[in-house]
Amino acid sequence: MSWRTFFAMGGYAAYVWSAYGFATVVLLWNVVSAVRKRRAVLAMLRELALAGQTPKETGRATLLSE
């Protein structure tokens, strides 16, 4: 099978590749947002620590406002 026939998907290229493209975006978003969320928490706690403050035990809006 040539690359051209592979990408043509028997005439359904627009549907097949849009679907796979969308799913890829969803999966990548999941990884990136999960990693960034944890890093954001760490960065914020680090800033608090550098400012010499102890984080409060409750309330998350201040810490997790995204």
Add this chain to the structure above:
Amino acid sequence: MYKYASPKNFYALAGRLIPWLGAVTLLLFIAGLYLGLYVAPPDYQQGDSYRIMFIHVPSAWMSMFVYMMMAGGGLVGLVWNIKLADMLATASAPIGASLTLSALVTGSLWGRPTWGTYWVWDARLTSELILFFLYMGFIALQAAIDDPRRSARAGAVLALVGVVNIPIIHFSVVWWNTLHQPASIGSLGKIVSPSIYPSMLHPLLIMSVAFFLFYFTVLLIRMRGEILARERHTGWVAEIVRATPEIRGTHP
């Protein structure tokens, strides 16, 4: 086993598991995509458009499975007041919502060439759309409540009420006349003697396992973030924060 129920130990265990889970998931995705897009033959009726199945069906299965994990976590948190269960529920919501969206969009892109329409307000599609709104409602509700314990409780109640939608999605193709086809693989019996060819079944099963492990990989990453946030007043988190070098890209 119980040792890992403490956030501190869970955080460490998850950190060790994530690279392995992620690597296996990636290999399964590569194998599944190769078999599904390249090796499997075109369908005799649908041509190549049926290949959307390899991402649509796992997305749809996971949209329901993740919801049950979210509601289950909520229930355990509600009844036994276990923080990790609450965090599991909170961390599952965005993953489940995005996979529901993936099921809806890929299904729509599959529906156009096979049914002649992107969308129809039938039972299966509508109940799946409601599932998406349930996830969004859960996320919005939790974000609106500042106190983490009250936030977890409110979310759990919403998630548990919404569980009623899951059997509706599952049986919608049986109970109502719909454009959506009934399940090709719904029971163990059908796995043993399925109604689709092995060359199409194998990539579907591999992609399903890949999506399944993908959920757990991302779930663990998200739960680690949740743990740091909710245990921030503890000494061990302070220790981690102290050991963290300056993080690139997070400063304005």
